Structure formats: C-alpha cells, structure tokens
Amino acid sequence: MARITLEDLEQLGEEPAAADGDGGDSEDDQEGEARLFAHWEAVASTHRVSLPRDMAGPIAQMVRHRQAREPVPYVSLSQHGKCEEAAYEERRYPAGKWACVTMGEPMYEQSISMSFMKLMRYICKENSVGCHLGMTVPVLNEIHLTKEGTELEREVLTAYYLPGAFQQNPPVPMDPEIHITERAPLRVITRVFYGMTTEETILREISVFWELLGPTDTVLRETYIVASYENPSVPQRRNEIWFICQAE
Template sequence: MARITLEELNELGDEDLEEEEEPMEEEEQSRLFTHWEAVASTHQVSLPQDMAGPIAEMTRHNQTREPVPYVSISQHEKCEETAYEERLYPAGKWACITKGEPKYEQSISLGFMKLIRYICKENSLARHLGMTVPVVNEIHLNKEGTELLPDVLTAYYLPGEFQLNPPLPMDPEIQIIERAPLQVITRVFYGTTTEETILREIHLLWELLGSPDNVLRETYMVAAYQNPGVPNRRNEIWFIRRAD
C-alpha cells in the first residue's frame, strides 16, 4: 500500500501553501499534490492519488492549529539552556491507530494517512475537525533497549470543541481513546525522526536524568510539531512517569 509519513501532513508548507477561502483549483491542487509527493519520496514512500483531496483540505485550514493543553511542572537547564522539561497533560480524548510496519516511518505514515482522512470529513459530522499539535507516536523498545518494536500508536488530540462528544470515525481501525492524565519528561530535538535518531535522543535524555525509578523504560513517545520539509523541524522525545 502506498504511504505518506505522519509528519508530511502535520504542518503543510509555510511559504506557498496558504489558507484558501474558495475551493482549490485543479491546477493548484495538482501542484500541491506534486509537492508532497516529492517530499514523501525522500522518505522512500509514495503518496496515493486519493490523498489529493485531504491534502487540499488541510491546506485550506493550514493557519489554525490548536495546541494540546498541558501544565509545565518544572524546567531544568544545562549551560543556561533548557535541557528538559516536566509537564502534566490532563485527561483527554484522542483518535488513535496502531500500525506495525517493518520501519517506524512506514507505521506512522500508514497510521496518519488514515487519521488525516478522519480529520478531513471521514467522520460522523462529515466536516473538517481542525488540526492539533503535536501529533504523538507511542513507541516500544525491546528489553535490551537497542531497537524499536514494530507496533506504533499514532495519536491525534481531539480539538476542545469535540472533547465531550468526539465525532465517530468512519474507519474501524481508528479508535477514540480517553487517556488518563499523563506526566512526561520532554526534551526537544531537531531534524528527522527515524529509528536511529529516536534511539539517540532516548539515550541522551537518560544520560541527563540518571536512572530515576518512576519512569517507564520500554515505552516512549515522539511528538511531531512541524512538517518534514523544514530542515531543522522541531520534535520532542517524551519519557513517561509511572502512575502512582
């Protein structure tokens, strides 16, 4: 099956892809599709033609992205810069899908391609729901901590107006999950998100933290904020505090 990476559509291009009031002309939609097809190819994935409509829909709403709410508990500095931050994310409803492709990039591609359709009208309200950031990928490591396991859960936070009554997905693979409050330790990193870079960032944060007992060691999250066309795009690695 053809795929597009999770981050390909998380935030569409800032220079040319501006929000439009009127339906997009066929020529412009074709240009937009070609742009994202080229971006997808850099990740060794192909973009199916039926994603042209959802891409155009996301572009029209490109300027509005609702942040996932959280409370900052503490910030820790090293060399006068923030090394990591501890946050509390309140309980909330997320649209989630799990995929287990051979590569991390393939799993998030296939998962988010389905989520983007849900966001762009393939829901019980038949309307665009609006984008939230970050989109979060939950990953699992083997016991040795040397590689990622195939299954990756990709999660989209429902905008505030839909938290009480989430629109139902048309795709049976997508589940609406109520997540309990989540306390995480986060560290920003920039650039690509591959298995190699993720493992590197996990190792770096463990070095900063030492060995706290109340942090999960086999489950982590990767938060994506920007599109992959941005050379130094922002991401975060999240360590999860154990629930009391």
C-alpha cells in the same frame, strides 16, 4: 513507504500553487489541486512514499483550512537545566480524547506514515460530522523498546488530540482502524531535540536523555513517546522525547 506526517502536509499552505478558493469545482480549482498533488507526489517520493490518489482531497482540505494549530493542554510542573542541551521539563497532561491508530510495519517511518494518512482523512472529512476538525499539536507516537533496549518494537501507536470543540462529543471515524480513546492523565518528563525522527535518532535521543537524568525508577523504561510539532521542511525542526512517569 517512509514517513509523511501532519507537518509534511502543512507545508502545502506555503506553495504558490495552493488552491485558496472555497472548495468549488471551477477549472482553476481543479488545476490548482492537480498541481498541488503533483508537488506532493514529488515530496513523497523523496521519502520513498507512494502517495495514494485519494489523498488529493485531504491535501486540498488542509490548504483551505490552514489556521493556527491548537496546542494540547498541559501544566508545567518543573523545568531543569540552564542550557538547551541539558534542559528538560516535567509536565502533566489532563485526561482527554484522542484519535488513535496502531501500525506494525517493518520500519518505524512506515508505521507512522500509514497511521497519519489515516488520521488525516479523518481530520479532513471522513468523520460523522463531515467537516474539517482542525489541527492540534503535538501528534504523539507511542513506541516500545525491546527487552534488550537496542531496538524498537514494530507496533507504534499514533495519536491525534481532538480539538476542544470536539472533546465532549468526538466525531465517529469512518475508518474502523481509527479508535477514539479516552487517555488517562499523563505525567511526563520531556526533552526537545531537532531534525529527523528515525529509529536511529530516537534511540540516540533516549540514550542521551537517560544520561542527563541519571539512575531513577520514577519513569518507565520500555515505553516512550515521540512528540512532533513542526514541518520536516524546517532543517532543524522541533520534536520531543517524552519519558512517562510511573503512576502515582
């Protein structure tokens, strides 16, 4: 199994076969949902993913509830670099509640794929309020480097920020592997990169970012965050590497 994420599934809203009804059980709705699922089986197969049949419902939910994505709130502290290649930004994210899943599959792509499918079920309906919660961006993938710094540790934490309407009283997940966590305020230095997010590209982007920053002891060296914003069907889609600042 390889990567399939929030951004993959949001492409569904662009498909002409998407079911745009109110979720009824008409024959047209069922046929549209079947075509939609068949399309995404084909998309998943290109990622070497076997899409479970029980993802048909969440996929249809994502289409019916397509809407503006709510950004995770933050404050920009400073910006550096005059050209995009050398540009980076320091930000502070407030404390907030996140739905988190940790996986330790053989490949990074497998871990975030399996984690996000769990989160998608939670977002779409498998929660204590039984409704679609709404989407937020970015989705975060927290990674750890080995002591040698040449590989990623197997465990990856994937985190979805609860929309503002649910921050005070988060819906309880039906999946016991999903944990609602109050994450402390976070100060990060971020840099945009575009394209695929694989272990190879992540390690390369971390190395490039270190070259830009130069020697510093103000950020962690073994823990990083990969933030995902856009649909992977976009050839040069937007991602960010976050370097985590040491606690003040």
